[in-house]
Amino acid sequence: MGNGSYKKEMRIIMNSIFKNLPVLLSILSIVASSNINASEKLPAHDKLKPPFNVDLIIDDKNKRPVNRKVLGNNVQWVDHGDEILKRGELSFIEDKVTKAKRMGVTVLRYPGGSLADLYHWKDGIGSKKSRKKNSRFHGQGDDTILFGTAEFLTLTTKLNAEPLITVNIASGNAKEAADWVKLTNITRIKDKTGTLLPRVKYWEIGNEPYLIGDEHKELAMMPEEYARRANLFIKSMKAVDPSIVVGIPLRSDTLGGTPATPLQGFNVKVLKNMTQPFEYVSLHNAYFPYIWESVPDINTLYLSAMSASKFVKEDIEHTKKQLKEFFPNRNINIAITEYNAFFTIGKGKSDGYISSKLGALYVADMLALFSNMQDILMANYWSLSGNWFFGTIRQDNKLRPSYYVLEGFNRVLRGDILSIDIKSPTFKNKKAGFISKTDDIPLITAVVTSQDKSIRAFIINKHLQKSANLKFKLNDSVKVDSMKMQKLLTDRFIKSDDVDSKGWTSFEIIKNNTVNIPPHSMVIVEMQKK
Numbered sequence: 001m002g003n004g005s006y007k008k009e010m011r012i013i014m015n016s017i018f019k020n021l022p023v024l025l026s027i028l029s030i031v032a033s034s035n036i037n038a039s040e041k042l043p044a045h046d047k048l049k050p051p052f053n054v055d056l057i058i059d060d061k062n063k064r065p066v067n068r069k070v071l072g073n074n075v076q077w078v079d080h081g082d083e084i085l086k087r088g089e090l091s092f093i094e095d096k097v098t099k100a101k102r103m104g105v106t107v108l109r110y111p112g113g114s115l116a117d118l119y120h121w122k123d124g125i126g127s128k129k130s131r132k133k134n135s136r137f138h139g140q141g142d143d144t145i146l147f148g149t150a151e152f153l154t155l156t157t158k159l160n161a162e163p164l165i166t167v168n169i170a171s172g173n174a175k176e177a178a179d180w181v182k183l184t185n186i187t188r189i190k191d192k193t194g195t196l197l198p199r200v201k202y203w204e205i206g207n208e209p210y211l212i213g214d215e216h217k218e219l220a221m222m223p224e225e226y227a228r229r230a231n232l233f234i235k236s237m238k239a240v241d242p243s244i245v246v247g248i249p250l251r252s253d254t255l256g257g258t259p260a261t262p263l264q265g266f267n268v269k270v271l272k273n274m275t276q277p278f279e280y281v282s283l284h285n286a287y288f289p290y291i292w293e294s295v296p297d298i299n300t301l302y303l304s305a306m307s308a309s310k311f312v313k314e315d316i317e318h319t320k321k322q323l324k325e326f327f328p329n330r331n332i333n334i335a336i337t338e339y340n341a342f343f344t345i346g347k348g349k350s351d352g353y354i355s356s357k358l359g360a361l362y363v364a365d366m367l368a369l370f371s372n373m374q375d376i377l378m379a380n381y382w383s384l385s386g387n388w389f390f391g392t393i394r395q396d397n398k399l400r401p402s403y404y405v406l407e408g409f410n411r412v413l414r415g416d417i418l419s420i421d422i423k424s425p426t427f428k429n430k431k432a433g434f435i436s437k438t439d440d441i442p443l444i445t446a447v448v449t450s451q452d453k454s455i456r457a458f459i460i461n462k463h464l465q466k467s468a469n470l471k472f473k474l475n476d477s478v479k480v481d482s483m484k485m486q487k488l489l490t491d492r493f494i495k496s497d498d499v500d501s502k503g504w505t506s507f508e509i510i511k512n513n514t515v516n517i518p519p520h521s522m523v524i525v526e527m528q529k530k
Contacts, residue, residue: 002349003114006327007386010276011063011129011323017164017405020147023367024197024292025409027430029066029088029427029437029480030467036453039303045166048465049466050460051466051468051469051516052058052425052443052463052466052468052469053468053469053470053471054422054423054424054443054444054468054469054471055421055422055423055470055471055473056086056421056422056423056444056446056448056457056459056470056472056473057420057422057423057473058419058420058448058455058472058473058474058475059266059418059420059421059475059479060418060450060455060474060475060478061418061475062407062419063416063417063418063419063450064374064416064417065226065415065416065417066128066371066413066414066415066416066417066449067107067370067371067376067378067413067415068106069107069162069332069361069379070106070162070367070371070376070378070379070413071104071105071106071107071274071367071369071379071380071391071406071409071410071413072105072106072107072108072109072164072337072378072379072380072381073100073103073105073107073108073109073161073380073383073384073406074108074109074110074111074113074271074337074338074380074382074383074384075108075110075144075147075152075155075383075384075385076110076113076125076137076147076382076383076387077110077111077112077113077115077119077124077134077147077148078143078147079143079386079387080146080376081147081151081152081155081309082383082384082386082387082391083144083385083386083391083395084096084097084147084155084385084386085146085147085151086386087442088146089128089333090144090146092126092154092155092158092256092399093205093525094138094213095106095397096397097155097158097159099199099384099397099399099403099448100159100384100392100393100447101158101159101160102407102410103162103392103403103406103407103410104406104407104409104410104413104423105159105291105384105410106161106162106166106378107154107161107162107163107164107202107378107380108152108161108162108163108266108380108384109149109157109164109165109166109204109338109380110152110165110223110324110406111152111165111166111334112163112166112207112387113207113208113382114137114138114207114208114213114339115136115137115166115167116166116168116170116206116207116323117137117168117170117206117207117216118134118135118137118168118170118171118216118219119168119172119375120172120176121146121148121149121176121180121183121316122143122148122176122179123145124146124147124148125148125149125150125183125189128146131144131145131146132144132145133145135224136397137215137216138215141296142285142343145383146358149180149183149184149189150189150191151190151258152196152198152402153184153189153198153200153399154171154191154192154197156189156198156219157197157198159345162202163184163198163200163201163202163335164200164202164203164204164378165184165202165203165204166203166204166207166337167180167203167204167206167207167233167237168237169205169206169209169229169230169233170206170207170209170219170221171219171315171343174229174232174233174236174237175234175236177203177205177233177236177237178233178236178237178239178240179236181200181203181240181241181244182240182241183200184200185199185200185240185241185244186240186241187393189380191496197300197347198210200244200246201243201244201245201377202244202245203237203244203245203246203247203368204246204247204248204249204282204335204337205230205233205234205248205250206226206230206249206289207244207247207249207447208249208250208251209221209223209226210223210249210250210251210261210266210283211251211261211262211263211310212262215463216411218520221241222263223263223265223266223269223270223273224269224270224273225268227270227273227274228273229263230248230270230274230276230278231274231275231276233378234246234276234277234278235276236396238276238277245278245279245280246277246278246279247279247280247281247282247335247337247377248270248274248278248281248282248408249281249282249284249318249337249477250267250270250281250282250283250302250322250399251263251266251268251283251284251285251410252267252269252303252315252318252319253266253267253436254263255285255311255315255369256288256308256433256434256436257436258312258433258436259435260285260434267319267322268322270324270326271323274326275278278332279332279333280332280333280334280335281319281323281332281333281334281335281338281355282335282336282376283315283316283319283334283335283336284336284337284338284339285312285315285316285336285339286308286312286336286338286340286366287339287340287341287342287364288304288305288312288341288342288433288434288435289301289304289305289308289342289343289349289432289434289482290342290343290344290433290434291343291344291347291432291433292344292433293433295343295344295347295350296373296430296432298494299464300429300432301343301350301353301420301428302351302358302520303427303428303430303432303464304429304430304431304432304433304435304440305341305343305354305358305361305362305435306361306362306365306427306462307427307429307441308362308365308366308435309365309366309368309369309433309437310438310441311435311436312366313369313373313436313490316334316373316376320334320375321333328411333376333377334375334376334377334381335372335376335378335379335380336376336380337362337378337379337380337501338380338382339353339379339380339381339382340354340359340362340363340381340382340383340390341358341359341362341363341368341402342386342470343359349496350496351389352389352497353494353495353496354388354389355389355390355394355400355401355402355494355496355497355498355499355522356401356492356493356494356495356496356497356498357490357493357494357495357501358493358494358520359401359402360400360401360402360405360462360488360522361520361522363381363402363405363406364405364409364460364522365460367379367405367409367443367447368443368445368446368447368458368460369407371413371447372447374416381402381406389496389497392406394497394499398499399499399500399501399503400497400498400499401488404488404501404503404504405488405522406526407504408458408488408504408522409447409458410483411456412447412456412457412458412524413447413449413453414449414451414454414456415449415450415454416450416451416454417447418447418448418449418450418455420446420448422442422444422445422446424442424443424444424468424473425442425443426439426440426441426442426443427439427443427462427463428441429441432475441462442460442462443461443462443463443464444457444460444461444468444517445459445460445462445466446459446460446472448464453528453529454526454527454528454529455474455478455480455526455527455529456524456525456526456527457472457524457525457526458522458524459515459517459522459524459525459529460519460521460522461517461518461519461521461522461523462519462520463519463525464519465519466519467516467517467518467519468516468517469514469516470514470515470516470517471513471514472513472514472515472525472527473513478529478530479529479530480513480527480528480529480530481527481528481530482509482527483510483511483513483515483525483527484507484508484509484510484526485506485507485508485510485515485524485525485526485527486507486524487505487517487518487521487522487523488501488503488504488505488521488523489505489518489521493520504524507526510525
C-alpha cells in the first residue's frame with residue numbers, strides 16, 4: 001500500500017542526510033542521550049489563571065489579493081491515486097472527490113514524491129488493458145498505472161484545481177518530458193466523455209535531487225549533473241510550449257541549524273550552472289520537527305512544532321537571497337510543493353501525530369505563514385488521501401484533523417489579505433529534532449482577509465494551557481455590525497491517526513470586539529461591516 005511505501009521513503013530520505021554526515025551523527029548521539037521518553041499526558045487547561053491578553057490590529061487600507069494557490073495538494077499515481085479511484089477501476093470514488101472539493105484544492109501535484117523518479121507517463125495512458133506497470137520505488141514490487149495522466153487531469157477538473165506535474169529527471173530523459181508537455185498542451189487529452197482536459201501550466205524538474213536514498217542509488221546525481229540535465233529538460237519542454245511555468249527544486253545546506261542534505265553546497269552549484277530560464281524554485285523545507293533521537297516529552301514536542309514556522313520563514317528568505325545573488329534582475333518565486341507535520345518514523349504512536357490535532361495546528365501555522373508572505377507562488381500539502389498518516393482523507397474515507405484546517409482556510413482565504421499587527425506574549429522552546437532552541441515566538445498567529453462587507457480571520461492560540469482574550473482593533477472608518485466565531489477543538493490532542501474529530505463548532509455570536517480562544521486551538525471569526 002502507499003502508506004507503507006511512504007513510511008519507508010521518509011526513513012530513507014532521513015538516512016540519506018544523516019548517513020552521509022558522520023560529524024552530524026556523532027553530535028546527534030550526544031543530543032539523543034539527554035532526551036527523555038515521550039508522554040502523551042497533556043497538561044490541563046489552567047482555568048484558575050486568567051487568560052493572556054492579545055491585541056490584533058487590522059489595517060484594512062493596506063491589502064493585497066489573497067493567494068489561493070497556497071491551498072494546493074499532492075496525489076500519487078500508486079494505489080489507485082492514493083485510494084481516490086475505485087479499486088481495479090478507472091472511475092473515481094465520488095464521495096472522496098466531494099470531500100476534497102470542500103477543501104478548495106487549488107493546485108494538485110502529480111505523480112508523487114520519490115515515485116516521480118521512476119515514473120514513465122507513457123505506461124499510464126490508453127485503455128485499462130493497455131496500461132503497464134511501474135516501480136513502487138521502495139522494493140515492494142511493481143504496480144499497474146491506473147491513475148495516469150488522463151485520470152489526474154480529470155481529477156483536477158473535478159476539483160477546479162490547477163495541475164502541476166513533476167517530470168522524471170532521475171531515470172527519464174528530456175524527450176520523454178517534452179513529449180508529456182506535447183500530449184497535455186498541444187495534442188491534448190480528452191476525458192471519457194470526449195471533453196478536452198486542461199493544459200498543464202506548471203511543471204517541476206525532478207523531486208528531491210539533493211538527497212541520496214539507500215535504495216536506487218543509481219538515481220543519485222551531483223548538483224552539477226542535475227543542472228546539466230535540468231537545462232536540457234527545460235530547453236526541450238519550452239521548445240514545445242514556451243508558455244509553461246517551470247520550477248527547479250533547491251535545498252539549503254541546513255534547516256534549523258541542522259545539516260539537511262548530503263550534497264552540501266547544492267543550491268550554489270546548481271544555480272551557477274543554470275543557463276535555461278526557470279520561473280520558480282520548489283522547496284520541501286517544512287517537514288518539521290522530525291525527531292530522530294528519543295522522543296521528548298509532549299511539552300517539548302509541542303513547542304518545537306509550534307516554533308517551526310520561524311525556521312521555515314528563515315529558509316525561504318535565505319533561498320530568496322541566494323536567488324538574487326545569481327539572478328539579480330529576475331523575480332523568481334518560491335513554491336512549497338510539499339509540506340506537512342512530521343514527527344517520527346518507527347517510534348510507535350508518535351509516528352501518527354502527523355494526523356493528530358497537534359499535526360493540524362502545525363499545518364494551520366504553516367498556512368498562516370504562506371498566506372501572509374509575498375513571492376510564494378503556491379504551497380502543496382502532502383497529501384490528499386490515503387498515504388500512511390499523511391492524507392487528509394484516510395483510506396476508509398474518514399477525515400483527519402488537517403482536513404478541517406484546509407477546509408477552514410478555504411473559507412477564509414477570499415478577497416484580499418489585510419495587513420495586521422499582533423501584540424502577543426511570546427514563548428521559548430527547547431531543541432527537538434531539526435528545531436533549534438529559540439525564543440520570542442508569538443503565542444498567536446493569524447490571517448485576516450476582507451471580501452465585500454465581510455472580514456474573516458483564522459486565528460491560532462499556541463499556548464498549551466491558557467486561553468487568550470483577543471481584542472480586534474480596526475481603523476476608525478470601519479464599523480462592525482456583527483461578529484461570530486467558531487472553534488476547532490478536540491479532547492484527544494495527540495491521538496495518533498485521529499479521525500474522531502467532529503470538526504468546526506457552530507458559529508456563536510460575539511457581542512463585543514473581544515473573543516476568547518481556548519488553549520492549543522484554532523478559531524474562525526467572521527465580521528460583517530455596516
